[in-house]
Amino acid sequence: MHPGFFDHLLLIGKFELKRSFATRSGLLSIVTFAVVWCVILLYPLRLAAELLVQEKGLMQGFSFFDVIGFGSLQQWPIPEFGLFWHFALLIFPLLSIMLAADQTCSDRERGTLRFIVVRSSRDRVFFGRFAGVMMIQALLISAAGLSTLALVLYRDAALFSSALPDLFVVTVNLVLAVLPFTAMMAALSAKVKSARQATVWAVLIWTFLAGIIGGFAYYLPTLGFLKLLVPGYQLSALAELSGWQTLQLAYVPLWQSLILLALGRWIMARQTL
Amino acid sequence: MKSPLIDCQQLTHVYSGKVALSNVSFKLDAGEPVGLVGPNGAGKTTLLSILSGFLRPTSGTVRLFGQPPGATQLIGKVSALPQVARLDPSFTIIEQLVFYARLQGFTTQQAALEAGRVLEEVSLTEATHEKPAVLSHGMAKRVAIAQALIGKPALILLDEPTAGLDPVNVRTVRAIIAERSPATTFVISSHDLAELDRLCKHILLLENGILQPQTIGLNEEQAVIRYITLQMETGAASEVIAELKALGGVLQVTNPQKNEFIVAYDPGLQPHMDLQLMQCINSHHWQYRQLSHGKTLEEKLFFRD
Numbered sequence: 001m002h003p004g005f006f007d008h009l010l011l012i013g014k015f016e017l018k019r020s021f022a023t024r025s026g027l028l029s030i031v032t033f034a035v036v037w038c039v040i041l042l043y044p045l046r047l048a049a050e051l052l053v054q055e056k057g058l059m060q061g062f063s064f065f066d067v068i069g070f071g072s073l074q075q076w077p078i079p080e081f082g083l084f085w086h087f088a089l090l091i092f093p094l095l096s097i098m099l100a101a102d103q104t105c106s107d108r109e110r111g112t113l114r115f116i117v118v119r120s121s122r123d124r125v126f127f128g129r130f131a132g133v134m135m136i137q138a139l140l141i142s143a144a145g146l147s148t149l150a151l152v153l154y155r156d157a158a159l160f161s162s163a164l165p166d167l168f169v170v171t172v173n174l175v176l177a178v179l180p181f182t183a184m185m186a187a188l189s190a191k192v193k194s195a196r197q198a199t200v201w202a203v204l205i206w207t208f209l210a211g212i213i214g215g216f217a218y219y220l221p222t223l224g225f226l227k228l229l230v231p232g233y234q235l236s237a238l239a240e241l242s243g244w245q246t247l248q249l250a251y252v253p254l255w256q257s258l259i260l261l262a263l264g265r266w267i268m269a270r271q272t273l
Numbered sequence: 274m275k276s277p278l279i280d281c282q283q284l285t286h287v288y289s290g291k292v293a294l295s296n297v298s299f300k301l302d303a304g305e306p307v308g309l310v311g312p313n314g315a316g317k318t319t320l321l322s323i324l325s326g327f328l329r330p331t332s333g334t335v336r337l338f339g340q341p342p343g344a345t346q347l348i349g350k351v352s353a354l355p356q357v358a359r360l361d362p363s364f365t366i367i368e369q370l371v372f373y374a375r376l377q378g379f380t381t382q383q384a385a386l387e388a389g390r391v392l393e394e395v396s397l398t399e400a401t402h403e404k405p406a407v408l409s410h411g412m413a414k415r416v417a418i419a420q421a422l423i424g425k426p427a428l429i430l431l432d433e434p435t436a437g438l439d440p441v442n443v444r445t446v447r448a449i450i451a452e453r454s455p456a457t458t459f460v461i462s463s464h465d466l467a468e469l470d471r472l473c474k475h476i477l478l479l480e481n482g483i484l485q486p487q488t489i490g491l492n493e494e495q496a497v498i499r500y501i502t503l504q505m506e507t508g509a510a511s512e513v514i515a516e517l518k519a520l521g522g523v524l525q526v527t528n529p530q531k532n533e534f535i536v537a538y539d540p541g542l543q544p545h546m547d548l549q550l551m552q553c554i555n556s557h558h559w560q561y562r563q564l565s566h567g568k569t570l571e572e573k574l575f576f577r578d
């Protein structure tokens with residue numbers, strides 16, 4: 001019997017995981033990410049968290065973080081997670097653009113996709129690769145979250161039970177935040193010839209889309225809803241929220257991802273392999 | 274009713290204004306290998322790419338086993354050797370072949386065995402754990418052939434399977450095709466006409482994207498005029514032609530290439546023309562290299578009367 005759609009999704013996704021965690025080039029990227037994240041965790045994140053903890057016992061009604069525009073950090077009961085949330089909202093979408101840029105393009109240019117498509121289907125390859133890249137990002141986000149949890153426990157082991165819900169909500173939210181970026185790269189990767197081209201196009205499209213829609217919305221506020229088309233539009237609003245409130249905007253990345261995946265699937269179905 | 278193996282109707286493909294295929298229609302049933310020939314740019318690779326599902330035709334319909342190319346119902350039934358395709362440089366050969374076999378529905382254990390088997394079939398067991406970057410062009414080609422052999426596909430589309438292979442491996446590929454036919458039907462695109470002559474019973478000829486009306490059958494048993502191709506080692510062409518023409522039953526003698534003569538004869542007048550030719554060669558003390566019934570495929574295809 002032939003494997004079904006989800007069997008292929010799993011097989012192709014697992015092969016992508018293997019590419020990231022069991023090949024030399026994949027491991028090099030993971031190690032680079034780990035080093036960069038360690039530096040962020042041990043210096044800016046830890047030091048800022050210490051500052052927030054110290055501030056809680058000082059003057060009421062005045063905060064250094066209010067002055068620099070990060071007052072929402074104080075709403076987080078565990079400051080490390082508030083800081084992780086802010087850093088991650090910046091880092092993971094950028095990482096997503098780089099990590100997800102080569103979902104199908106280099107394999108298509110090399111001809112490798114022909115070997116795969118002849119025993120699967122274009123849809124299965126497209127969604128399988130997308131699922132694989134999402135799994136990799138979910139693992140990286142979870143690892144970064146767990147390292148933040150370790151930092152919290154190092155400061156105060158008694159915070160374990162109250163830290164777990166924060167860890168969960170931040171991880172879920174970050175996975176949702178990178179979804180439309182990954183879907184955008186899947187669509188671009190189905191069209192362009194290399195990962196570099198996909199990255200360049202992503203930056204250009206994102207910048208122009210955000211600029212043009214922002215301009216329209218400024219002069220014609222009724223067109224403000226078009227901002228929903230820009231991946232990451234909700235990120236600045238998300239940064240102001242904390243805890244479970246952050247899931248209020250989950251519909252934005254989910255809709256964006258659905259639209260971008262539908263577009264990517266349409267491109268993939270028409271592309272010459 | 275059983276669907277034909279391949280059914281193409283009014284297939285047209287245009288690349289940036291250039292017509293690569295024009296209204297190609299044909300049906301093929303399962304059986305002996307079919308050759309696909311034509312000069313460079315005739316549309317052979319385009320046709321095979323459409324059949325494999327790599328390319329969407331501009332217009333027309335294609336059905337393989339009654340399904341459009343790329344349909345999931347064709348997984349494991351149809352397999353292809355693309356002309357230009359390389360394996361993923363990040364993984365070893367065996368990892369990729371096992372992955373392909375898994376996609377075809379093999380369990381992990383079966384997939385490992387199947388991958389080993391196809392590598393053995395193309396004499397590449399020593400490269401099992403190598404990455405594609407260390408393979409020579411010929412070895413990479415053999416791995417690409419190996420992937421097409423995974424499972425038991427009923428139809429294998431081969432685009433230039435022997436290009437770049439050494440004679441020993443050409444023979445291996447020929448043996449694989451002969452062994453699997455007719456359980457597996459092969460469609461083989463190649464410029465090597467001698468190779469197709471050996472392997473194929475039927476030939477599809479494409480010229481400028483147009484399928485020539487006659488598929489060329491290689492069986493001449495029923496023909497009114499038959500041909501013998503004679504390749505000589507020595508002998509003046511004019512003398513050979515004159516002597517051969519004088520034989521009973523000979524209708525025409527041509528000399529298309531140096532030392533090659535095509536004798537057209539009437540089998541009704543002389544059913545044993547081959548013996549008569551041998552006697553003639555012997556009596557003149559000429560040296561010959563080869564005597565074969567029929568015209569060469571090259572003559573049939575490109576130098577038709």
